[in-house]
Amino acid sequence: MQKINLTEKLSKFTAHWSPKLIAELNGQHVKLVKFRGEFVWHHHEHEDELFHVVRGRFRMEFRDRIVDLREGEMLVVPRGVEHRPVADEEVCVLLFEPAATVNTGNTGGARTVVQPDWI
Amino acid sequence: MQKINLTEKLSKFTAHWSPKLIAELNGQHVKLVKFRGEFVWHHHEHEDELFHVVRGRFRMEFRDRIVDLREGEMLVVPRGVEHRPVADEEVCVLLFEPAATVNTGNTGGARTVVQPDWI
Numbered sequence: 210m211q212k213i214n215l216t217e218k219l220s221k222f223t224a225h226w227s228p229k230l231i232a233e234l235n236g237q238h239v240k241l242v243k244f245r246g247e248f249v250w251h252h253h254e255h256e257d258e259l260f261h262v263v264r265g266r267f268r269m270e271f272r273d274r275i276v277d278l279r280e281g282e283m284l285v286v287p288r289g290v291e292h293r294p295v296a297d298e299e300v301c302v303l304l305f306e307p308a309a310t311v312n313t314g315n316t317g318g319a320r321t322v323v324q325p326d327w328i
Numbered sequence: 329m330q331k332i333n334l335t336e337k338l339s340k341f342t343a344h345w346s347p348k349l350i351a352e353l354n355g356q357h358v359k360l361v362k363f364r365g366e367f368v369w370h371h372h373e374h375e376d377e378l379f380h381v382v383r384g385r386f387r388m389e390f391r392d393r394i395v396d397l398r399e400g401e402m403l404v405v406p407r408g409v410e411h412r413p414v415a416d417e418e419v420c421v422l423l424f425e426p427a428a429t430v431n432t433g434n435t436g437g438a439r440t441v442v443q444p445d446w447i
């Protein structure tokens with residue numbers, strides 16, 4: 210039962226697209242991730258995902274629209290909905306999602322992180 | 329699939345100790361709440377709770393210690409652990425917890441909110 214300081218946790222990694230675990234509760238994971246550039250199009254069969262911008266901004270692309278997200282804003286992407294995060298500059302994002310969630314969803318590939326590290 | 333702006337949501341209510349719903353995913357609720365003063369001692373039988381300070385500061389009291397929490401810090405209180413949030417000045421907190429969670433847990437009483445409003 211230690212408090213978690215987001216600034217301190219964000220100072221512990223630099224890699225993009227590689228989520229890090231900071232908390233677990235009720236079968237859900239809380240992760241921090243840094244985005245820069247374009248991710249892969251993917252969806253999650255069984256998991257809804259929450260994206261909360263801690264620092265910076267990015268856009269969530271969907272097949273039919275784009276949602277711009279800035280610091281202090283969040284978005285829930287429901288299961289089954291194809292999406293692709295894109296960040297022109299580095300952005301720091303907090304994720305809430307089921308523990309079973311894999312970052313690249315149905316798409317897989319080189320950026321897949323099956324078991325994120327705790328930081 | 330609308331983005332959620334925390335500042336805008338926080339402007340929509342003033343009551344203390346009355347959580348408001350802002351998102352739902354995977355059977356979990358995301359809520360905003362404003363604390364000021366002392367809450368009731370309670371625990372939750374079946375739910376872990378995450379407290380994330382959006383603005384201000386408060387302390388989480390446990391029977392054997394106190395954890396001070398400031399903006400950008402979070403704490404997970406595991407199920408079964410008695411706790412009491414106390415805020416000397418108003419603080420705005422994001423909660424992430426199972427949809428079934430009731431704010432006063434096992435204690436009940438006048439401050440109980442069984443079904444929080446969506447804002």
